[in-house]
Structure formats: C-alpha cells, structure tokens
Amino acid sequence: MWMRVKRDGLLLLGFLILFGGFLMLIPWALQASGGTAAATPSPASIYQGKKIAWVDSYAPDYDWSQELEAGLASVLNPTGVEWQIFRLDMKRNPSEEYAVKKAAETAEKINAYAPDVIIATDDNAQQWLIVPYFATGTVPVVFASVNWDDSEYHFEPEHVTGMVEVHLVPQLMGQLDVLSQGSRVGIVAVDDITEQKNIEYYNRYFDRQLQIFWVEEKTQAEYQRLFLQAQAQTDVVLIGSNAGIGDWDEAAARAFFIQSTEKPTGSFLQWMAPYALITLAKSGQEEGSWAAETALRILQGTSVQEIPVTRNRTGRLWINLDIAEKLKVVFSPYVLKHAEVIDREAP
C-alpha cells in the first residue's frame, strides 16, 4: 500500500517536472526572431594565439617596403592575427658584414617571438636570414619579391613556398607593339648585376633579339645619348634602370624624354615611369597580400607542400600623356581604363 502511494506520488512529481520542463522551453521558443546563428567561427577566433613574422629586407621609408606592408596589412589586419615586422634595412647597409650580423640578431628576435609562420620578402632576406636560420626549420616560410627564380636558395618545398617576382614583359610588349612601326626592340640600362639579371630574363622573351645599350659610365648624359642611339636603331625602346647614376636630374630628364621621344617607349620600373610612354611595374601590394593570404592558409592547416611556388601576375600601369601627345598616341581603351597618369608632375 505504502509502495503504491509512493509510486503515485513519484508519478505526479515526474509529470509535473515534465510539464515544467515544457513550460521552461517557452522563452527559448519565443526567440524565433532572435539573432543570427553563428554557423562559422569568426576569423579572430580561428587565428587566436597565432603569430606571423614579416622579415623586410629594407626599411619602412622605402617605397617597395611600403607597398609590401600595405598588401600584408590589407589581408592580415581584418583577421585579427598577430603579426610583427622585422626590418633588415639592407638598402642602406649593403655590406656583407652588416648582413651577417643583422641576420643573426633578427633570427634571435624571431625565435624569441616564436611565430607560426615567417614571411620574408626580397632576396636579401632569403640569402642572409632564411637560408641560414629557418629554411630547414619547423616554422613554415613564405617568401615574396624574390627576383625571377628561387632555385639558387634550394628551398625545401615542405618548409618553404612563395612568389617569385618577374617583370611583366609580354603584357607591356603587347601594348607597345600596337603603337610601334617595327619589331626591333632595344633597352637602355645601367650595367649592374640586377639589370644584367633582368635583361637575361627579358632576352628569353625576345628570343635573344633584344638590343642592349649598356650605360657603362653611369652618367645622365651617357644614358640620354644611348637612348637616342637606341631610338635610332630600334622601333621600341625599353627604359632600363638608372641606378648608380649620380648626376641624374629628374626635371632635366623629364624634359629630355618628352622632347626627344619619337618611338614608343616602355619601362618595368616604377621610378622610371616619368620617362617612358607606358610603364608596367610590379606591384608590391600584390606580392604582400599574396604572402599574407598564403600564411593564413598555412595557419588554417594547409601544408606548405600543397602550395606551389608562383609568380606575380598583375602590375601597375602608368601612361605618360606628355610623351603621348608628342607621339600623337591615343591609347587603347584597356590602357586608358587601367592606367595611372604620369603628367608633368612627378609620380
């Protein structure tokens, strides 16, 4: 009898609990128009606690470094991932002794920082820091702005991937060919290692038919003389680097080229844009943003080996309206839509 009464009591209690539980569901059920479901975690939560180190071969005031940083920041900052910049400043300190010492210090700082991914830009960073300290380590490395080819560093694909930097020769020549009266192409450039390497790769496109006018004495007068010579001997002239020419007068140079240009001219160097009809330069922002996106992919779990080494595919296009007026050139709609204008003012 007592067991029966006890069972009846438990029955009633259970029923009331069930009923109460149902009533407790009501407030939850009435939230039908509540907030959105957090179906995917926010980027911040994915990269929480992750760190990226960017090794810049140069200094913050260097244009190229600024472009790279802008590209990196545009990708990394919205994600909330922690990243830190390590500058080697080797533009102003090109000596080997400095490079070795700076690289050792930087390596120590990076190890202390303990990043999950290292981004290293330009050849100096690869040569002096990545190869001796991190190329075979456990921290993945993403390189960028390595000129033309990375094979000389013998990176292991399991640890290192990146973007090699090439000049967009076919794209620039496609625009110049439309304006030229012939197929001969010449280039005027200061004779140094960088330009030699560049021209070596240019010549692969031109099937070794590129006429090269080396500026040996590294003076503005010689550069201008060789330009006139190239213009007389070819149908299209490429404006090469003026690096190392100590007496370069920009205003005089601009005036010279506006007045003297009679053939379509082009350049791959942004700082030479005031002197060429069309300039198609590499984009530090593209390389910086690619390196940042690749680093994020690695942080998300993609193995380094799955990301092949690539090369830059876009560039910045400038047109010089003064030279165009001189040459009576109306650019194609494509160029006019995408180009930045180089006017009489410096770019």
Add this chain to the structure above:
Amino acid sequence: MIRRIWNSIPGRFAIGFGMVLVLMMVFFLISFNQMMAVNAAAQKITPLGNQIYSLNNFAVQTMLLETSFDRYLVIGGVMDRDAMMEAMKNLERSLMQAQFEDPFKADMMSELGNLRDALEKIASISDDRLSRSRSINEGAITVYGHLNRIKSATRDLVRQTNENLNTMTLLQQSTINRVVSQFVVLTAALVLILLGSLWWISANFVRPLTLLSHAVAAFAGGDLTARADVFRQDEIGRLAQIFNHMTEQIQEQVTHLQQQAEDLAAAEEEQRNLNLELEERVARRTAQLQAANQDLEAFSYSVSHDLRAPLRSIGGFNRILLEDYSEKMDDRGQEYLHRVDKNVARMEQLIEGLLTLSRLTRAEMEMKKVNLSALVEECAAEAGSADPVRKVDWLIQPELNVNGDERLLRAAVQNLVDNAFKFTAKAAAARIEFGLLTVDEAEGRWKQGSPVYFIRDNGAGFDMAYAGRLFQVFQRMHTQDEFQGIGIGLATVKRIINRHGGKIWAEGQPGQGATFYFTLN
C-alpha cells in the same frame, strides 16, 4: 483540497485535460509567433532582392555605355557617337527608374552629370583626332574615371546589398532553422508529454481496471480467492475495495455452503446406506415372510384339502347313522348325531373358506377394465334374491370403473355386499350405499389422489376398539347366533385388495352401522 481532487477520477481528468489544454495553447502561440518571425524575415528580403535587380540593370547599362564608348574611342564614327549618347540616356533612365536611396542615388546623379559632360566633350572632337590625342586621352581617362567610380559605387552597393541579403537570408535561414528545431523540440516534448499522459492514464486507469476486470473474470470463473490488487484512494480503488470485500463474503458463504453440502452429502450417504441396509433387511424379511406364507398357505391348503376327505367320511357315516340307525338310538343319541352333523357341516364351511382364501392368494391375476358398480349391483341382486322378504335400500353410484382382476374383485365385492346385507338384517330400514368418496371426503384418508371406494351400511356396526381384528381370519365381532358366519370373508377381501396394491379399512360404531373403505392401484 488538492489531495481530494487528485483522489478522484474526475479531478485527475480535469487536471490532465487542463494541462493538455495549456500545452496546446502554448504550442499554438509559439507556432504563431514562429510563423510571424519567418514572415517578418521574408519581408525584409524582398526589397533587397528588388534593389539587387535594379543595381544589376544599372550595371548592365553602365557596361553597355562603356562598350559604346570603347567603340567610339577606337573608331570615332557618328553612328558610334549616337549609340554612345543613347547608351548614356539609357543609363540615366535606369537610374531614374530605380528606387535607389541616397547617398547612392545623389552620387550617381552627380557622376552621370559629369559623365555626360565628359562624353559630350569627347564627342565634340571630330577633326584630326591624333593631333588632339592629349584631349582625347584625358577625356577618355575622365570618362573611364567616372565609369570606374560608377561601377565601383555600384559594386560596393551590390556587395553591401548582397551582404545585407546574405545576412537577411542567414537570418531567415537561422530563423527557419530555429523555428524548425523549436518545432521539433516542442513537438518532441509534446509527444513525450502525451506519451507520459498515456502512460499515466494506463497506469492510473487502464491498469487498475485491467487488474479489476481480471480479478472479476477470475472470480466469475470460479476462483473464489481472486482479489483486485488495486490500492488507491479514488473511485477505482473504492470499487476494488468493495469488490474484494464482496468476494471475501461470498467466499465465506460459499465455504459455509460447501461445508453444509458436504455434511448433507455425508448424511445422505449414511441415509442411503441405512436405506440399503433396511431394504436388504426388508427384502430378506419379505423373502422369509413370503417363504413362510407360502409354507403356511401350502400347509393350510394341504391341511384343508387333506381334512376334507376324513371329514366327508365322518359326515357320511354320521348321515348313515342318522338315516339307518336313528330308530335304534334314543333321543340323546340322535341329538348327538345331529350335533356331529351340524359341526361337520360347519367344519366343511371352514375348510371351504380356507381353501377359497388360499386359492385367491395363489391364483394368477388377469388385469382388465372392470365396472365395479355393475359388480355391486349384481351382488346386491343375488343377496336380495336369497332373502326376498327383506327390504334394503341400495344406493349404488353408477359407472365406477377400475383396472383389476374381475373374478377377484367380484369375490371381494360379494363378501362386502353379503356382509352389509347380513349385518343390516335387524335394521328397521336397511340401507346399503356404494360409491366413491369426493376429493374433500378422501382428504387425509389415504394417499392423495388415489380414489377411495366405500360400502356403507346402517347395520349392527362394530366397536372400533376391535377394528384391528376385523380382517383377521376366523375373527368375529358377533356371535353365531346373532349373525352367522365363519370369519373368513373380510380376510379374503383384504387379501384381494392387497393383491391389487390397495388398502382396506373400516369405520363403525356399534348399532350405527359400518363403512368399509378401499383403494385400488
């Protein structure tokens, strides 16, 4: 109060239905709320979809204008210029027709105004285009700048609208998901509660009723120990208690009745055994009596038969003496011889009576329908013819038929009629009556339903103190001088009646007459 409600079935049902009603109302309200939420989310999406459609149309018109401008820039013909300006109008029209909001619409109005100016400026350059390449390049850059800003602003707004749309879609999807999940959970909860209710109803009502019905069925099937194992405070519990109490009482009574039945059966068995024993004893005694009777009858017959020869011889020789030698004897001697002759005659009557009695006892019966009234009338006529002087008033009930042996019944009726005729000889107004007693008259006299016949007279009668000797052989109530007789007649009647399975008895008073009653099977 709550306990009292809970302990009654209507109270429990009221509570249960109340809860179910509340649950259904809540369920309805929640479903309504969820439908409204889904509807609200859908209403937010529709304008965004319309805006995307308008933006796409605007973007297409922008692209068509850009294409027209590209063509005009490359070719520079009048038709291309007109097509370009028509595309410009279409673009402006698409902006005006779309219901865009500021600042986008205002910005676009401004851009389109500037764009129109730039286009018109380029369109006005019709001569020597190459010499005016700077103006064309600059104008084109301006046009493309406007177009790029328009496209960029359009893209931004499309992206923003898409984001809003995605957000709204996600919100709607989230709402739908939430609604679906809530519906599923609430439905599951409701189903759970309903299942609980069913289990509760089963446990509270069905199971106790099942137990009770099983107990009733078992009890009805003969299991008097069956009890409803239901211990509750409500009506079912009380019903079970009443049932259990009732079954206990019935069981007690049945047990008592069974005990009585067993006792009765034992008594019947004992009685049956006693009857059997008694029957055996009766049969044994009857057999002994029958054997004794047979021996006695055989003896009586033999004696009577054997006595007749010497008696006849005595009588014969006595008559010879009387006829041939009476003159040789004195009067005394003759007197003695007459006495011998008289006693021999009486002796012969006695022997004849005994032989008759013996024959009646041993004779085979032939049963048939016999008119008893006719027999009485015949016997009365014979008796009257034997003494024609006497006057007797005969009252004979006619047509009284019986089933019996006519010869034996005639002998019995003749003895009874002769007896009545004889004992009314001294009556002043003799009256002899034969008939059948009515039902009322026969009441208590013999077995219920058996017809009782009677012969009544108003003759000498007899003292009832000697009624027991009336039907015995050679027993007489009167002297030979008063009424002649040998005392065998009534014994003979009794023997005949008995052989017919009947009974005979007599009632009378001295001087008041006598009535002989008899029955026949």
